[in-house]
Structures are given as structure tokens and as C-alpha cells.
Amino acid sequence: MTDSTFTIVGNCQSGPLARILQHLDPDLQYRSVKPIHTLGREDWEEFSETLRSVSFIFHQPIGDRFREYSISSLKAKIDRPIYISFPSVYFKGYHPWLLYLRLPTGGTLQGVLGDYHDERVVRSYLSGHSVLQACEVFDNQYTLAPNHIDLEFQNLRKKERGLDCKAWGYIYNHYRQNKLFYTMNHPANDVLIHIARQLLARVGHPLSHDRLKFVLNLKDYLSTTSAPIAKQVLLQGLEASDSGKYSRTVANSVSTWSVSEYISDSFALYSKTPDLEKILAFAHKRRQEMGF
Incomplete structure (x- = not known):
């Protein structure tokens, strides 16, 4: 076991964070484990063996x-x-529904x-709206409290209490100028880089500004x-650039949809989904039950 081996125990953000860390410091040796939400009891032996083989978790x-x-x-075992x-x-600041x-x-x-589903669309379908009616309801019927964003940051700050690394302050300082989330749990690289820099500092690894410059130009994982x-969020003073479209990439093929599409x-x-309600x-x- 050396001082450069690490693994990450977490959700879908773990893999991208690991790649960013390795770009920032090639001396770090990553030993991967499956995302936490995909682990079953049958995975314990391999998972625990990996954790025992590293210096940092x-x-x-x-x-x-x-x-x-x-x-x-894990800490007990x-x-x-x-x-x-x-x-x-x-x-959920950008995507409340x-x-x-x-x-x-x-x-x-x-x-x-x-x-991912947009609850406004689900409810429009359940209400028997046509696509045209749903488009009109989409931006006009749904409103947000003036303190919607403030409440989100209160939640973020509360959830980060006691953690070694933080993200809420960075998000708060930059969310108006840059789109920092593609969905509520898919952050842009900028957020993960902010976390990665703190992790490097915690383990005593210096930051190369040349490597940081390279990582800042990577495509968002x-x-x-x-x-x-949401348009209702943009109207609260955001300057972040946004296409206004939905998109999904599968096997390097990108599909995009306008709101009506x-x-x-x-x-x-949903017409093929019984018991949608x-x-x-x-x-x-x-x-x-899960707290979010």
C-alpha cells in the first residue's frame, strides 16, 4: 500500500471525480469500486478487498x-x-420539477x-391535456416561491455540515453566471474540480496549474x-447560458428535444404506462423517505 492509492465510495459522481483527480495528479492510483446504489451483498468480498488495498477512501x-x-x-470493519x-x-435549484x-x-x-422525468409533464398527462395545452401550462401554471434558490442553498449547506470537503459555497458563487448542473445530481466538471482540489489538499498532493488548465477544458463528464x-428560475436573475432543450447521449449519439417534442x-x-398516478x-x- 502506497500513499498514492485511492478509491471512491459514492454515487454516479464517483467515476468522473476519479478521472478528474487522475488528470490533476497522474501519480494517484485509482482502484475502482461499483457505485454505491448498484452494490449487492454478492459484491462485498471484492468491494472490501479493494478498500483494504488503498491508502485513502x-x-x-x-x-x-x-x-x-x-x-x-465500513469504518468499523x-x-x-x-x-x-x-x-x-x-x-434542485435549476430543475425544481x-x-x-x-x-x-x-x-x-x-x-x-x-x-429523469419532468413532473409538470407527468401531471399534464394525468390531467388529460393535449400536447399544446401541456406546453401552455408548462411555463404559465407553475410558479416558484421567491426564496426557492435560498431554500436550496440552505439544504445544501445543512447536508454538508461535518464533511471534510464542501461544494455549496462554490455553487452559490457561480450558479448565476454558469450552468453548474445538467440534472439535479449531474454537476458540471467545475463543481467536481472544486471538490477534487480540496481532496488533493487533504492528502498533501500539490496542484499543478498546467494540469488544472487542461482539466478545466475537458468536456463535462x-x-x-x-x-x-426552468424558465421560472431564469427569471430570478440568472445569466447562465442554456439551450432551453432536453438532451441525452447514448453510445456517442446525441438526441435533443424542444419542450414540445x-x-x-x-x-x-406514458400512454403505455399503467398506474402512472x-x-x-x-x-x-x-x-x-430518502430526504431529497
Whole structure:
């Protein structure tokens, strides 16, 4: 075990963060584990062996509902590496109506954007709207509280309390000028770079400004699924550039939808989805249970 080996225990943000860290410091040796939400009991032996082989475990705040994979459980069983925490960055400021439609049987309902659905569109379909009516409702019927963004940052700050690395301050200082999230949990590289720089400082690795310049010019790793910033949010003084379109990249092929196209294709999918209203209710229940 050397002072340059690390792994990351976390969600879909882990892989991109690891690549950024390796670009910033090629001396770091990454040993990957599966994202936390994909791990089963059958993965424990390989997972724990990887954790025992590294010097540093960078981790998100994995709670007790993940049982043996929770951070408290891992620290009790595997205490040799140094644990350094960073946030699971989740920001609904741009996308207040984007959500997963979790299924009672497990998994999520797949939509035009994969796991992600726009609740305004789901409710329009359930209300029997035409595509044209849904387009009119989309921006006009739904409103946000004037303190919507402030509440999001209160939540971010609260969730980062006690963590070694933070992101909320960086997001707060830059979200108006730059689009920092493609979905509520898919941040732009800029956010991950901010976290990576803190992790490097924590392990005592110097930052190369030449490498930082290179990394800042990389394509955003998590831009493969993107929803537009809600118009109601843009009207709260944002200057961030946004296409106003939905997009998804699969196997290097990019598909884009205008709002009306997205609504039309979503309606076609929902017409083949029995119990959509029950699925929506279950999704809200699960989101409350999970705390976001």
C-alpha cells in the first residue's frame, strides 16, 4: 500500500471525480469500486478487498440504509485507510420539477431522459391535456416561491455540515453566471474540480496549474443527460447560458428535444404506462423517505 492509492465510495459522481483527480495528479492510483446504489451483498468480498488495498477512501455520506456499505459500518470493519468525506452534490435549484419515478417493484420508470422525468409533464398527462395545452401550462401554471434558490442553498449547506470537503459555497458563487448542473445530481466538471482540489489538499498532493488548465477544458463528464433550466428560475436573475432543450447521449449519439417534442414523446411513453398516478405518488413517498 502506497500513499498514492485511492478509491471512491459514492454515487454516479464517483467515476468522473476519479478521472478528474487522475488528470490533476497522474501519480494517484485509482482502484475502482461499483457505485454505491448498484452494490449487492454478492459484491462485498471484492468491494472490501479493494478498500483494504488503498491508502485513502474518498467517500460521500453513505447512510445506514446501505447496511454494510454505510460509512459507519465500513469504518468499523476496515479502519486502515484514511477516510475523507465529500458531498453527494444534489441541487434542485435549476430543475425544481425534475424527479425519478421510482417503481414499487424496484428501479425507475425509464423515460425520454432515461431515469429523469419532468413532473409538470407527468401531471399534464394525468390531467388529460393535449400536447399544446401541456406546453401552455408548462411555463404559465407553475410558479416558484421567491426564496426557492435560498431554500436550496440552505439544504445544501445543512447536508454538508461535518464533511471534510464542501461544494455549496462554490455553487452559490457561480450558479448565476454558469450552468453548474445538467440534472439535479449531474454537476458540471467545475463543481467536481472544486471538490477534487480540496481532496488533493487533504492528502498533501500539490496542484499543478498546467494540469488544472487542461482539466478545466475537458468536456463535462455528466452532461450526457441534460434538462433545461426552468424558465421560472431564469427569471430570478440568472445569466447562465442554456439551450432551453432536453438532451441525452447514448453510445456517442446525441438526441435533443424542444419542450414540445419532449412533452409529445413523454406522452407517448406514458400512454403505455399503467398506474402512472400510483407510480408518481410512490415516487414522492420514496423521495421524502430518502430526504431529497
